[in-house]
Amino acid sequence: MELKICHLYPDVLNLYGDRGNIACMRRRLEWRGIGCAVTELPLGTVDDLTGYDLFFIGGGQDFEQTVLLSDLNAGRRDDIRAAAEDGKTFLCICGGYQLLGRGYRTADGEWCDYTGILDFVTEGSRDRMIGNYAFRLGPESGGGVVVGFENHGGRTRLGSGLTPLGAVLKGCGNNGQDGTEGVRYRNVFGTYSHGPVLPKNPAFCDGILLSALVRKYGGAELAPLEDAAENAARRYMLNRLHVTE
Amino acid sequence: MKKLRVFLACLASRLTRWGIRLLGRGGTSLPGKVALRICPDLLSVLGRGVDTLILTGTNGKTTTAGMLRHMLDTAGTDYLSNRSGANLKSGITAEFIQNAAITGRMKKKLAVIECDEGNFPAVVEALQPRVIVVTNLFRDQLDRYGEVSHTREYLYQGIRKAPAATVCLNADCSLTASLGWDVPNEVVYYGVDGVSSDAEPNVSDAPHCLACGERYAYRRHTFAHLGDWYCPGCGRSRPAPAVAAESVEPVPGAGSRIVLRTPEGERTVELALPALYNVYNALSALSAARAMGWDTDACAESLRDFGAVFGRMESMKIGDTPVQVVLVKNPAGCDRVLEYLASLGEDVFPVFCLNDNVNDGTDVSWIWDADYEALFAKRAYESIGVWGIRAEDMRLRLKYAGAEDASIRVFATLDELADAVARAGKPAVVLPNYTAMLTVRDKLSTLAGKSRFWE
Structure with a gap:
């Protein structure tokens, strides 16, 4: 078995330790004897996306996100x-998550069209939501608790037909008001959690990998790993946030 | 009324300082906070008539400030400087108060001030420096300033508040150099000419032209996003440096030999610190010294015996164990230090320390951007130590970078760490981030018999 991972826009969307998510997925596949090939597709490269099983899109600075739009409009959208729609797995963090939505209204009221792949809108504000936080995944994503770090000015509101990735336990999540965090659509996982999110949340990581393996091979199982270091780091943050599993 | 306020502010600040000392603490910013509460424009009152040089930037501030102080010490010039590294407005104010009579009259006429990027506009406005130096801009403490382009905006705002200041900018850093595009100030660029790295530029901190959005290209590259950059879109490019390292020759075990070119001529500089990033620090210090009108030749000569600044790359000995403490606080700086660590071979005991206090940046994600993989691709250690508030995150990072998890020892206390270092039976290299460095260094240097940092 092998997963072909595509890291979209690594040159632009690469803030906040995002590449740790790629390192985590690669290691957790390799430790189980499953192959992993990572291809980086920077801005402006032309490639057929149908050959990939899993896509990763990270977060970027506001300035750099606008640089992306011409590339998206040139057909990549x-x-x-x-x-x-084909059921491929996506992990999209922060700015990469926002890009899936219809658009972004800046704090100054300026509207920016994004991809419109999913029905949600993000509004900028000058108050950033920053800090360690935790949320509980919805049942379709395994139901476990995820710990991470959020840092975003954008407040995201999901359209009525969309399911959030989880429910906020501590921190702000999508907008600091409605208690939702991220988005889950088919095998698309969108979240504000960088940190990076996967190393300290091995079950979440394995769930994402499994979704791609099942899509590709019809069925798959992931052997358990020795997660002592993962769980120690995770437990530390759960205790600090006073969150129980 | 104004005089009374200044007097009360200075008095309250001193009392606070004595109080803290009495408790045996090293508080360096509270006395300034108290004073500013009483007299909000105290820094500008005290700064009047003081000839001031302000340094800012992501990496190298403290080392560059240390070089400038060393130049002045060598020349026997009197000055004030926030040498404890308290570089927020409150800490800088406290330093000025320390060097003033209780009436607010300054006892020193020259100041070398290291300033935090976020506090830069307010400090520049108050002090109206004669010279501003920006070392470089990298990703650092993102949770505090949001993003690196926001940090650049702070610096830009700050420079505009002192149009009469001469501004020394790193030509090789596209983010820093761009600060000179649209300011009324006199600008002096410095840079490294004679070095070319084979590695691919890691430009992730500054990939795109700030003017037109096109991807920057490089004719030559030194490290990270530094080098001879240009924009194929709008034609903007690295400005020609007036102060340049024509060539850099590493002197093993000693430092670097630099051929320095200025408009006044060429000369050789023997720099006692290793690594290319210290060459950049020397260039920032020398361009600042030149802009201040100091004797550039004498300043360059003084770098021959400049040792490290506290915690930046400091050596001590505990019993028979040589210990080095090297500050690591962001990916770009960390990668340089990891290269250095790899160069020492495998018979060392590395200890990685990670805190997430406000002064460190509460977001520790950056450790995943640093290239620990490159270290563990080359080196395997018998034993590795981790310590700090986020020790478990550090352990996890090292595991995914290729370290053997069983070889990693998580120290629950500073005593455990110190004990392990003392018993290592091989040289220890301790890599802490900022507040971890303060406590680790305090502990280790007490054992080694060095002074505490605020003394």
């Missing part, structure tokens, strides 16, 4: 939408 449709390729991403087709892959998502």
